[in-house]
Amino acid sequence: MTDDVKKIDNQKEEKSEKKEKLSKNVEKLVDDISKLSVLELSELVNSLQDKLGVTAAIPMAAAPVQSAPLVEGQAQGGADSGGGAQNLVMTSAGENKIAVIKALREINQNWGLKEAKDMTEATPVDIIKGGKPEDVKGAADKLKAAGAQVEMK
Numbered sequence: 812m813t814d815d816v817k818k819i820d821n822q823k824e825e826k827s828e829k830k831e832k833l834s835k836n837v838e839k840l841v842d843d844i845s846k847l848s849v850l851e852l853s854e855l856v857n858s859l860q861d862k863l864g865v866t867a868a869i870p871m872a873a874a875p876v877q878s879a880p881l882v883e884g885q886a887q888g889g890a891d892s893g894g895g896a897q898n899l900v901m902t903s904a905g906e907n908k909i910a911v912i913k914a915l916r917e918i919n920q921n922w923g924l925k926e927a928k929d930m931t932e933a934t935p936v937d938i939i940k941g942g943k944p945e946d947v948k949g950a951a952d953k954l955k956a957a958g959a960q961v962e963m964k
Contacts (some may be wrong), residue, residue: 897947898964899939904931905958914957918950935962 833841847855860866904911908931915927918938922930930936938954938961939947951961 895944896941897939897944898937898941899947899950899954900935900962900964901930901938901954901959902935902962903960904934905960907958910957911954911959914953914959917953931959 844852844855901911908928911931912924912927915930915938916922916924930938939950942950947963951963954961
């Protein structure tokens with residue numbers, strides 16, 4: 812029990828040290844903001860974003876171009892899909908669906924767990940449409956190593 816009391820005392824000291832680092836103006840603002848309702852906080856955030864010209868959104872990491880989902884009939888880089896563009900179709904996820912889900916998420920980092928899981932259950936499914944042959948082959952190799960059956964067209 813004495814260890815718990817010591818931990819609580821240490822936490823209080825850490826909080827007071829942090830509070831001492833704040834200027835009086837910032838401390839007053841923190842106190843005022845802590846009294847706002849959730850709706851008022853939302854209004855405050857929106858107002859500050861508008862006034863300062865910023866957003867609080869976390870930037871998303873872009874997926875590599877080779878693994879982006881492609882629109883049918885469109886090759887990488889937006890060119891027409893003639894001349895060497897290939898499709899990759901997963902015909903079966905095999906026995907080890909977890910490994911296949913991981914491989915799918917490596918191929919396209921924008922796919923979440925649910926999308927990748929749904930793909931393993933909805934075979935046959937298009938993985939890449941109109942991709943570069945080397946990209947399609949790389950993705951096919953990953954899926955085959957995970958136990959999936961694929962077709963390159």
